Structures are given as C-alpha cells and as structure tokens.
C-alpha cells in the first residue's frame with residue numbers, strides 16, 4: 362500500500378486570522394493565498410491536508426464543540442470556492458489547568474493528534490510537514506518526526522526566539538503563506554529526486 366504525504370496545519374493565526382477563541386463561523390477570514398496554496402499542495406501534489414488545533418476554549422467554557430465544527434466548516438466552504446478542502450480536522454479541547462493529564466495528552470506540543478491522523482489517513486510522517494505560528498506547533502511537529510515550518514506573519518520573531526532558546530529550530534521560517542507552500546513543494550521534490 363502506498364502511504365500518503367501530508368501537510369499538518371495549525372488553524373488559528375496560521376490559516377485564519379485569530380481574534381482569540383474564534384466563536385462565530387461568520388468571522389472566519391483566511392490569510393492571503395491560503396486557498397491557492399492549499400489547492401497547490403492538495404490538488405497538484407496530492408498531499409493530504411490536515412488541521413491539528415488546540416481548542417482549550419471548549420474546556421474554558423468559551424466555545425463549544427459545535428462552534429469549533431462550524432468554524433471548521435466555514436474554512437472548508439472558503440476553500441471549496443477554490444476547488445480544494447481540508448481532508449480532516451483534529452482538535453484538542455483540553456487544558457492542564459482544567460483537565461486530567463490523561464485527557465491533556467492530545468494537546469500540542471504532544472504529537473498525539475498528528476500520530477492519530479497518520480494512522481487514520483495512512484500517512485508517511487517521514488515525508489510530511491507541520492506548519493504553525495507557535496513554538497508548540499513546531500515542537501509538535503518535531504515530536505512527531507515531520508519537517509516543520511514556522512509562519513511569522515507579523516515578523517515579531519517571538520516564536521523563533523523562544524524555539525532557539527530551547528535549541529529547537531524549524532526547517533524553514535516563512536513570512537507568508539506562499540513562502541510556506543514554495544518551501545514544502547521544493548523540499549518534497551528534492552527528496553523525490555534523491556530517493
């Protein structure tokens with residue numbers, strides 16, 4: 362059986378603007394070139410597109426699972442205008458301040474959601490990528506054994522400075538979504554030629 366390659370994305374402040382605990386599907390606004398980039402990765406290069414998101418707003422009582430699902434559906438509705446979509450959304454509703462350790466195990470930087478998704482969608486993690494805006498996204502990717510891309514839309518360098526202190530650096534730092542996709546596609550193609 363041929364395994365799939367995947368790109369795992371954080372959701373808030375990676376795919377869509379994040380007002381903080383996004384609780385209305387009508388407020389979903391994707392960053393520039395997100396639909397076009399996902400269409401390239403999925404429709405041209407056959408990557409599975411998977412979102413892995415911490416949604417502790419649920420355990421905090423600020424969100425419900427239904428709202429998170431509705432926001433995810435709104436993201437896919439935007440992507441479908443460009444004939445593409447997210448294949449699967451995973452989220453962790455728990456937080457260590459409110460929940461038992463055995464529940465919080467899904468929360469990034471744990472690789473739990475990535476590993477679950479890989480089992481479910483037959484993914485080869487050695488040919489896959491994780492993209493996010495926070496250190497926890499990059500650490501999740503490193504913990505899962507995928508290549509990592511940090512997206513820093515505001516160029517504030519907070520995430521990269523914190524990762525450097527921990528001696529954990531992403532494979533690439535991008536300032537916009539097109540850069541993310543360009544890196545992944547060229548890295549993927551290079552590895553196809555080498556192998």
Ligand SMILES: [Mg+2]
Nearest residue numbers: 371373374494
């Ligand atoms: Mg984020």
